[in-house]
Amino acid sequence: MDDLVAEGYTDLTVFDLSSIALAVAKQRLGEHADIVLWIEGDITRAKFPMNRFDIWHDRAVFHFLTDPANRHAYVERVISAVRPGGHVIVATFAEDGPEKCSGLPVMRYQPEALHAVFGDTFQLVEHEKEAHHTPFGTVQQFVYCYCRKR
Numbered sequence: 001m002d003d004l005v006a007e008g009y010t011d012l013t014v015f016d017l018s019s020i021a022l023a024v025a026k027q028r029l030g031e032h033a034d035i036v037l038w039i040e041g042d043i044t045r046a047k048f049p050m051n052r053f054d055i056w057h058d059r060a061v062f063h064f065l066t067d068p069a070n071r072h073a074y075v076e077r078v079i080s081a082v083r084p085g086g087h088v089i090v091a092t093f094a095e096d097g098p099e100k101c102s103g104l105p106v107m108r109y110q111p112e113a114l115h116a117v118f119g120d121t122f123q124l125v126e127h128e129k130e131a132h133h134t135p136f137g138t139v140q141q142f143v144y145c146y147c148r149k150r
């Protein structure tokens, strides 16, 4: 988000369950925080206008959805809220990533399996792995999938 603001993008939305996470990000952006629409809520219940977003970017949220019904609800929202031809980038723990995060169980994905959850509405364009170095000095294996909505 910080980089997008710095590059001059103005139609930006940040969504998170945690008011504290939103407050930290807002504080980090300082005077630029007003450019962003901040929404607190559960992504599996969120209501967005149809075709609202050109780009959907999720790092380390989707993998918290261990219940198939919640994953289905999430994907339904991406299908509805991203415009046709829009871009979807989802990063989760990789198959050799941690089994838990913040004490909560998480899902771990290979790129093809992550794409399969999203289904044929999305074309998998590319994927890559990343060794993420956390502020706590640990390393977490992530997989990034970049898809286009058909």
Ligand SMILES: C[S@@+](CC[C@H](N)C(=O)[O-])C[C@H]1O[C@@H](n2cnc3c(N)ncnc32)[C@H](O)[C@@H]1O
Residues within 6 Å of the ligand: 015, 016, 017, 018, 021, 041, 042, 043, 044, 058, 059, 060, 061, 064, 101
């Ligand atoms: C590991 S943090 C990642 C934060 C940020 N995306 C990043 O990459 O730095 C996971 C975030 O997912 C949020 N989260 C977990 N379940 C969620 C849900 N059902 N709806 C919205 N946000 C959720 C948490 O509040 C937390 O801020």
